[in-house]
Amino acid sequence: MINSMILDLNRNGSAIRAMFEEGAKMAKEFGRENVYDYSLGNPSVVPPQEIRDTLLDIVANEDENVLHGYMNNAGFEDVRTAVADHLNAMYGTAFTSRNILMTVGAAGGLNVILKTLLNPGDEVITFAPFFGEYRNYVRNYGGVLVTAATDPETFLPVPAVLAEAITPRTKALIINTPNNPTGVVYPESLIIEIAKVLEEKQKEFGTSVYLISDEPYRELVYDGVTVPYLTKYYRNTVVGYSYSKSLSLPGERIGYLVLPDELTDADEIIPGAAAANRILGFVNAPSLIQKTVGRCLDAKVDVEIYNRNRELLYGKLTEYGFSCIKPQGAFYLFVKAPDGDDKAFVAAAKKHRILMVAGTGFGGPGYVRLAYCVSYDMIERSLPGFAALAQEYGLR
């Protein structure tokens, strides 16, 4: 028998990935222009021009054995220093290269920090709905994912519910703002309350509860909203960042962890995370793209393109009678299944060649996720299908 967790995944794999594969098949059958695939968070906006220019420059001019060679498991020293300096300039923090571990995307970074922190049986809390992979990442290290419900009207965490969920076995809380799948951004006042709960519970139980902030969508915000930098609110904060969305480079697998000196056990965690990066088989973040992002720290994709998509899709869906919070970040809409059955809603949409993902996999049954990191044109072409769906559900 092969690994039991992998057997489970073969039976009940990623709904997102399954839909992505199905979309590719349907595109072959009906033509790509007739399939409206909202399943995967695969950025549609091109990377900033600076990325292409920098790649060309580095490949043409750098010493190849350095550029493509092994470096410290934590990453190139110059890149780590540049990232630390950039964070300090943006957020008034005081990081050095020691606090930055370059990772194979945010998924790599989360696995590294969970491997570093968890012993079997440790609990990790997250707020539902949540990115379904957290369940796998935590289980990889023998941990137990515990979900804390959010306010059903706002999808914002409820401090009292969090307090209730923390036990002496709680090792970490993963938060994700801007949020996948809801698109909500937690306001500063809420961050302060969450930090207070964590402090109190650490004291009550005599434990360390690490706040792991999963931030691939930090730069994708709308309406002038700001995303608080969490290390400033709570000492035991680890930040996991990815350039997948901010620079449209998800396939390149590049991101970093911030491991502040203020962490309890920082002197074990910082070298331990570099060791985890090595032994999990990442070894180091890919070198050429690592050098490249290190030189493009101020670059950003054109967020206005996603904003136009958001306005169009949100506007039309609500006009048709669907219910949905207007997201302030990321590139997802989390739409209520009109009759509460998300799987049936996904199936009904598929008849109109609209692909979306059931909320059940995100711990948010009764909703579906639409990733609007697609072309404006595709959204427009999909609208008759949504209108017909609304009619089928008696919404108009």
Next chain:
Amino acid sequence: MINSMILDLNRNGSAIRAMFEEGAKMAKEFGRENVYDYSLGNPSVVPPQEIRDTLLDIVANEDENVLHGYMNNAGFEDVRTAVADHLNAMYGTAFTSRNILMTVGAAGGLNVILKTLLNPGDEVITFAPFFGEYRNYVRNYGGVLVTAATDPETFLPVPAVLAEAITPRTKALIINTPNNPTGVVYPESLIIEIAKVLEEKQKEFGTSVYLISDEPYRELVYDGVTVPYLTKYYRNTVVGYSYSKSLSLPGERIGYLVLPDELTDADEIIPGAAAANRILGFVNAPSLIQKTVGRCLDAKVDVEIYNRNRELLYGKLTEYGFSCIKPQGAFYLFVKAPDGDDKAFVAAAKKHRILMVAGTGFGGPGYVRLAYCVSYDMIERSLPGFAALAQEYGLR
């Protein structure tokens, strides 16, 4: 308390990595030209020109959202097909894209297949001496690494010793030829004997024992030696390959797994390994370099440069009285510590600013490993130090 395995690693980390870091420090103190660092297998030969040309072409001309975007977790379909076709042309195999999973180097690939196969308590055998990271990779998934001694004169596996080591809990045998740290290449006759033992034990215990062939050094062979392609000798073979050495791209983290249709439970293992690639946080092999190697499958570094290093270092060390098997592959010499104390030998060499790694970490106490993927010039400059060492040990 953080993870107990990570705490262990913080106490007893990678001897190779520690020496690599020490080398960097000593280079600052004594000048880079006065430190003779044989610690790390970081290729010194430049990548083939084709790599730079292909990178420049792809970056300049490919659709950026495809090039840097998510693809199937197993890799780009066109790259997987190209790899399968290339293997078929070279080895007379019959793989298709379904049998190829692009990975984050061989280290990523080994973690993926071990995650896919192992349940806690499963045993994985390897022949000592061995690449020390196998211990960590197996432990990551709750497995137990069992070592089988090799012939002390040749470092070749002994089939009877292997047979003895296999139990009903044995899930896999990892072999590594050309071998790190000894440089030996297993002859075809031995592969046939190993396959026979595995077949017999599968039958005896009614189990599946997977042969995992870790092949980062496949192309680095000398004296016209050939390395048998193992899927042809034993049905339950998984190959882990890396371009780190053959194309001098270790920092880029690119390789692949071959998962033949003939594997017992192939229909679980093939999708399961793609799921493991995803949930371990790799998600997919880095996209730009994946596309690049897919177009450079016939490229190879100039192995003659390593061969000259081998001849010089092997020739001089044996002339000075040190004992060492002449390696036929990879870029390592595994040299006997004259008095049997490898750690003392490493310390004595360090006084001559020669950095090498004690064999203990490779399950080969009494020996030291020298990675000769360095400049010819560095080897020449280090020779007086080796001569002095030989004198200290009374060898000349």
